[in-house]
Amino acid sequence: xxxxxxxxxxxxxxxxxxxxxxxxxxxxxTLIEIAQDxxxxxxxxxxxxxxxxxQMMPDETHNYQHFLGKFSTLRQFFRSPDxxxxxxxxxxxxxxADNILYLELRFTPPALSNIIRCSYEEVIxxxxxxxxxxxxxxxxxxxxxxxMNRHESVQNGEKVLQAALACHTRGVVALxxxxxxxxxxxxxxxxxxxxxxxxxxxxxxxxxxxAGAEGVRxxxxxxxxxxxxxxxxxxxxxxxxxxxxxxGTALEICPSSNYDSGVVTDWLRHPLAPLxxxxxxxxxxxxxxxxxxxxxxxxxxxxxxxxxxxxxxVKQAVLNxxxxxxxxxxxxxxxxxxFKARLAVP
Ligand SMILES: [Zn+2]
Numbered sequence: 001x002x003x004x005x006x007x008x009x010x011x012x013x014x015x016x017x018x019x020x021x022x023x024x025x026x027x028x029x030t031l032i033e034i035a036q037d038x039x040x041x042x043x044x045x046x047x048x049x050x051x052x053x054x055q056m057m058p059d060e061t062h063n064y065q066h067f068l069g070k071f072s073t074l075r076q077f078f079r080s081p082d083x084x085x086x087x088x089x090x091x092x093x094x095x096x097a098d099n100i101l102y103l104e105l106r107f108t109p110p111a112l113s114n115i116i117r118c119s120y121e122e123v124i125x126x127x128x129x130x131x132x133x134x135x136x137x138x139x140x141x142x143x144x145x146x147x148m149n150r151h152e153s154v155q156n157g158e159k160v161l162q163a164a165l166a167c168h169t170r171g172v173v174a175l176x177x178x179x180x181x182x183x184x185x186x187x188x189x190x191x192x193x194x195x196x197x198x199x200x201x202x203x204x205x206x207x208x209x210x211a212g213a214e215g216v217r218x219x220x221x222x223x224x225x226x227x228x229x230x231x232x233x234x235x236x237x238x239x240x241x242x243x244x245x246x247x248g249t250a251l252e253i254c255p256s257s258n259y260d261s262g263v264v265t266d267w268l269r270h271p272l273a274p275l276x277x278x279x280x281x282x283x284x285x286x287x288x289x290x291x292x293x294x295x296x297x298x299x300x301x302x303x304x305x306x307x308x309x310x311x312x313x314v315k316q317a318v319l320n321x322x323x324x325x326x327x328x329x330x331x332x333x334x335x336x337x338x339f340k341a342r343l344a345v346p
Contacts, residue, residue: 001311006304009311011297014342015100016321017285019204019229019252021147021178022107022127023074024288025091028054031077038079055293056260064210067261068180070291071111078112081126088130089137096138098295102335104326105131106145106176109160110152120163128170141335143326144171145204149179154188161192165199173326174202176229177219181210190222197224202326204229204252209263213237220249227252227324232263234280235271245279250324255302256294257287267306276313283321284314315343 001009028047031054036045043049051057053073060066078084088105095103107127109120116123128144135142146164148157164172175196177189186205193203205219209230216234219225231251234240244251253272258264264271276282284303286296300314309317322339325332339345 003305006311007297007301010300010304010314011099013099013297013300013315013318014339015098015296015300016102016283016318016325016339017095017100017296018104018227018250018283018321018324019254019285019287020091020095020103020105021288022088022091022105023071023078023111024291025094025105025286026074026077026087026290027090027094028290030087030090031074034077034079034083040076055291061262062260062265063262064180064182067257067291070288074290075111075114079115081116081118081122084112084116084123084126085130088127089134092131092134092140092142093138094289095142095296096134096140098297100140100296101339102141102143102322102325104143104145104174106147106174106178108147108149108178109163110149110156120159121166124163124167124172125170128167128172132171142171143173145174145176145326146172147176147178148189148192150177150184150186150189151180154192157189157192161196164196164201168199168201172201174204174226176204176206177223178206178229181206181215186215186218186223193223202226204326206230208233209258210261213240216240216244225249226326230254230258230263232258232271232275235275241275241278241280244275244281248281250281250283250320251275252285253282254285254287255299255307256292260292267302270307272303273307273309276309276317281320281324282317283324284317285321312345315345318343319345 113123148160204227205225206229207215207219213236227250322336
């Protein structure tokens with residue numbers, strides 16, 4: 001199959017994204033409009049002027065400092081409830097346009113309410129309502145994950161948790177720990193994740209990305225993680241890889257993000273394929289479409305053309321994602337059955 005046939009094929013596949021940040025899924029054109037409407041100073045109001053501030057450029061050093069820097073810029077654009085609703089609706093519409101049928105969209109309430117100065121519960125409510133409306137309009141199922149950053153205070157995390165729990169019946173299904181893993185320990189956040197678990201939220205933890213395999217162990221044993229965000233550095237610990245495979249723990253792998261943030265410096269050495277071949281349930285996700293300038297179809301394409309997996313392997317990864325969805329067991333089984341049929345996977 002030629003490359004153009006392959007990309008058509010991949011675009012047509014029904015897909016699932018389990019790891020996508022709303023703040024990293026905004027349209028460049030929308031950001032320009034916001035900048036003009038709210039008088040955010042820019043030398044020129046065009047996409048190419050804005051691009052290097054919010055997107056990783058080929059000639060810049062790929063490291064997590066630069067990668068996180070893009071988020072700092074993006075935070076400056078969330079200036080009104082209408083903007084929050086709009087970017088949520090557009091993020092859902094863009095996923096649906098890429099034939100994503102099931103999306104778990106995550107967001108960080110402090111990032112979205114940085115300028116508006118509203119409560120976390122209000123901001124989560126706006127995202128819930130807009131996501132539900134867009135899901136109906138575009139025939140896509142959307143569930144929401146609330147994130148807190150480990151480089152922000154645990155007191156802040158406490159408020160995020162309370163707000164997430166208050167919105168549990170409105171589409172919020174899980175709690176996530178994100179942020180600077182290499183310099184900020186997760187330990188202060190243990191009690192919050194204990195409570196989230198007890199209250200019935202699913203848990204995913206960014207780990208084994210900017211720090212080593214020990215972070216993945218900690219996420220599983222101390223933070224009650226149901227899935228691991230990234231987890232690619234699990235490959236450094238063969239015993240852990242065997243345990244992940246044995247327990248069927250899904251890794252939310254985001255290959256381009258790993259490359260852009262400097263976790264992986266050479267595409268050929270990305271751990272996705274070796275983890276998959278050792279039986280780990282890998283899933284393929286985007287993380288931040290605007291920062292990496294990608295769609296999920298692009299990610300699946302790169303996994304095939306750069307990481308030596310085949311189309312059937314990619315379909316298996318989509319099916320793995322269905323099996324790892326943060327849904328009640330009966331709904332998850334329905335999702336898996338639907339994807340098995342549509343992907344024609346035995
Ligand atoms: Zn992430």
